[in-house]
Amino acid sequence: MFIKQVSVFLENTKGRLAEITRLLADNNVDLKAMSIAETADFGILRVIVEDPENAVAILKGKGFIASITDVVAVELNDRPGGFADVLEILAKEGINVNYVYSTIHSKKDTAMIVLKVEEPGKVIDILGANGVKLYKATEL
Amino acid sequence: MIWNEAIECADRSEIEKIQLEKLKKVVAHAYENQMPYRKKMEAAGVKPEDIQTLADITKLPFVTKDDLAENYPTGMWAVDKHDIVRVHASSGTTGKPKIAGYTRNDLEMWGECVARCLAMAGADQDSVVQVAYGYGLFTGGLGAHIGAEKMGCMVIPMSSGNTQKQLMFMQDMKTNILCCTPSYALTLAEAAEHAGLKPENLHLTGGVFGAEPWTEGMRWEIEKRLGLKAHDIYGLSEIMGPGVSASCDENAGMHIQDDYFYVEVLDPDTLEPVPDGEKGELVITTIGKEGMPMIRYRTRDICYITHEPCACGRTTTRMSRVFGRTDDMLIIRGVNVFPSQVETVIARFENKLTMNYKLYVGREDNKDTFELAVELADGLAIDDIKYVEALKADIDRELRSILGIGCKIRLLNPGTLPRSEGKAKRVEDTRNL
Numbered sequence: 001m002f003i004k005q006v007s008v009f010l011e012n013t014k015g016r017l018a019e020i021t022r023l024l025a026d027n028n029v030d031l032k033a034m035s036i037a038e039t040a041d042f043g044i045l046r047v048i049v050e051d052p053e054n055a056v057a058i059l060k061g062k063g064f065i066a067s068i069t070d071v072v073a074v075e076l077n078d079r080p081g082g083f084a085d086v087l088e089i090l091a092k093e094g095i096n097v098n099y100v101y102s103t104i105h106s107k108k109d110t111a112m113i114v115l116k117v118e119e120p121g122k123v124i125d126i127l128g129a130n131g132v133k134l135y136k137a138t139e140l
Numbered sequence: 141m142i143w144n145e146a147i148e149c150a151d152r153s154e155i156e157k158i159q160l161e162k163l164k165k166v167v168a169h170a171y172e173n174q175m176p177y178r179k180k181m182e183a184a185g186v187k188p189e190d191i192q193t194l195a196d197i198t199k200l201p202f203v204t205k206d207d208l209a210e211n212y213p214t215g216m217w218a219v220d221k222h223d224i225v226r227v228h229a230s231s232g233t234t235g236k237p238k239i240a241g242y243t244r245n246d247l248e249m250w251g252e253c254v255a256r257c258l259a260m261a262g263a264d265q266d267s268v269v270q271v272a273y274g275y276g277l278f279t280g281g282l283g284a285h286i287g288a289e290k291m292g293c294m295v296i297p298m299s300s301g302n303t304q305k306q307l308m309f310m311q312d313m314k315t316n317i318l319c320c321t322p323s324y325a326l327t328l329a330e331a332a333e334h335a336g337l338k339p340e341n342l343h344l345t346g347g348v349f350g351a352e353p354w355t356e357g358m359r360w361e362i363e364k365r366l367g368l369k370a371h372d373i374y375g376l377s378e379i380m381g382p383g384v385s386a387s388c389d390e391n392a393g394m395h396i397q398d399d400y401f402y403v404e405v406l407d408p409d410t411l412e413p414v415p416d417g418e419k420g421e422l423v424i425t426t427i428g429k430e431g432m433p434m435i436r437y438r439t440r441d442i443c444y445i446t447h448e449p450c451a452c453g454r455t456t457t458r459m460s461r462v463f464g465r466t467d468d469m470l471i472i473r474g475v476n477v478f479p480s481q482v483e484t485v486i487a488r489f490e491n492k493l494t495m496n497y498k499l500y501v502g503r504e505d506n507k508d509t510f511e512l513a514v515e516l517a518d519g520l521a522i523d524d525i526k527y528v529e530a531l532k533a534d535i536d537r538e539l540r541s542i543l544g545i546g547c548k549i550r551l552l553n554p555g556t557l558p559r560s561e562g563k564a565k566r567v568e569d570t571r572n573l
Contacts, residue, residue: 007523009516011552037525041550044525060518063555067521098524116523 002070002120003137004052008045009065012038020045020064027058032137033073033114035101046101048073048114048137070120073103075133076111083113089130095123143259143291144252147399148454152447155398155455160194162427163402167191167200170433173218176211177203177435197402197425198413202436208238208378217241217432224431229277230377237277240377241431247286249428250380253397254287257386260395260452261346261371263317265292268343270310272320272328273351274300279381280351284319287383293317300324303331314343322354322362322370323487329365339367348373350382352484354461357541359391372461376441379424379434385459390451393458400428403457404436405445408466419444421466422459440465470567472501473508475545479566482512482547485538492517492531496557501569508571511548512539518554 010016017036024031024047033048049055052068059066076082090097095117103112112135117123127134142148147155168188170177180201181187190199208216213236217224225244229237242250263269269288273280281299288295296309300320306328309315318325325347332342344366350373362370374394375382384401385394396403405420406413414420422439441462449455464478471477479499486493497514512535522528532549539547558565 005523007521009520009522009528009551009553011550011556039525039529042528044522044528046523064553065516065518065520065522067523069521069523 002124003048003073003114003135005069005071005114005116006047006049006052006055006059007067007069008047008059010036010043010045012041012043017045020059023058023062024049024055027055029055029058031104033101033103033112035099035114037099048103050137052137069116072115072117072120072123072127073135073137074113074115074127075107075135076113078106078109078111082111086113086115086127086132089126089132090117090123093122093126095119095126141259141262141264142453143256148256148395148456150455152455156194158399159402159427162399163194163197163425164188164191166425166427166429166433167435169218169430170435174216174433176207176215177201194402197404197436200436202411202423202438203434204438205238205378205440209236212236213239214241216434219243219430226282227277228279228282228377228381230279238378240279240380243430246380246429246431249400250283250383251286251290253380253383253400254283255291256287256395256397257348257371257373257383258284258287258291258293258317260386260388261317261348262369262389263288263291263293263346267291267293267317268296268313268315269293269317269319270296270298270306270313270315272298272300272306272318272324273382278351279375279377280319280321283375283381283383284348288317288319303327304335307332307335307337310342310344311337316343316345317348318344318346318366318368319348319373321351322349322358323352323484323490325349325362325366325370326358326488327490329362333365339365342367344368346371348382348386350374350386352480352487354484355481355542358484374459374462376439378432378437379426379439380429384424388450388452388454392450393446393460395450395454395456395458396445398456400426402427403445403459405443408442414444416446416448417444419460419463422462440467442466442469468567470499470501470569472510473545475543477510477543477545481542482539485535485542486514488538489531489535490517492520493535494518494554496554496559497566498557499567501567501571503571509548510545511550513550513552513557515552515554515557 037044056066098116184201224241226242229239271284275281347370359370372387373382375384385396387394402425404423408421422441443460494515500511502509
């Protein structure tokens, strides 16, 4: 139930993000979730798409440093504390969360969050055992 | 061991006698057989018989890399092609290589010079010499090879690259002398560490490293990580290749083979000689070469020389390490910076960075700005800001240790920097000083 996230290194220059999103759009790649981590001179774009291998190939073909990272997507109850519940489960098990972001679409009364953790396999087991719903990429 | 004590430890007066005799001979040879140089001599109004003392060399015109370009490919050769047995080449500035031709005697001389250098690194007939310089048109591989063979060593002609195989041969054949570029020595050290090898698992005792600028810091690192004594070797293909000079155990400069090369150090602007110990451009006259003699060849390499005898017993002229080249030196915040130094640092990150880089120098608030833009290596996996920041910090630390000044680092996707057909334009200096 890993989700394969595509990570792309981006120079922080004008039009670079437009260029990359247009490139994906021209190749019919739909973005299910995305986030950007940025610094003054570079950023890392993280996206979830249906066919990550294909997206990486397209990006690499245009010279981008692109790679795949395993992440986990979980469903939260859309109420105050829904996210805290999940984080507390992980904290209790001593799991560090590197970063989180939300998906673009979500079902009614729920929110979907993408989590990057050190040991995604272990996290899937822990969250599953605690009754947290995990998503496959195709369900996003 | 001193390979040729009679020459390497001779009295200075004896060396100078040999030099003068050979200088007269090579000038006569060039005048008779190297037409582009004869024309220069005629234009300068100087004849071979005007050379009566070593000091008379200053009457002679210079040769530069432009002469090689203008007379491409073989116009600077001074013998019939029939007598050339080997060709080497190095990249020129205009896209055309500089092509050197060697006679059988030239190769004999080259072997003698390199054998002397290998002896400085502790090699003898029982040594196993692994040559990890590239073989081919580049003079590194075959140059080290010819000297080791002349000495009677067991030569392993590995050429560069194929790092795992290098390590295998090093262990299984008990290599004790390694010849390669200093940056490749570090790559080998890193690979050895990854394979769990310690210096004592290898049998290395000496290394002969050259073909690119390096620093004392790199020397210590190589020595520590490979468990050998690192020696410097200098040369350039227009002159011969590696073996023009090398450093002995004293690590007090590189001993020049005085009986084959007459060196001068000149102020690059006035072209007047500078005193011993003062930096200037190294100008070399090959006083023993037939195929392509070079008279007063301007190397563009910046160094200084001394004629003091060395503690090792050799009396030959010694040159310092090469600090950089006259044609590409930048002065940033008062510090001399050579793109080649930056290149050396980039080369150490060979799995993470490419050699596609550019330096931007500018001026803001009366202070110089200095930025390095370099493309990341294909196939990297980057998902983390911290990874990139750590890489930048590593590059910055290495640059500071070599340049002595800091530099802003900008990492780029592969293929972002403009490509050029000829020599890459590595520097953009927008200061209007």
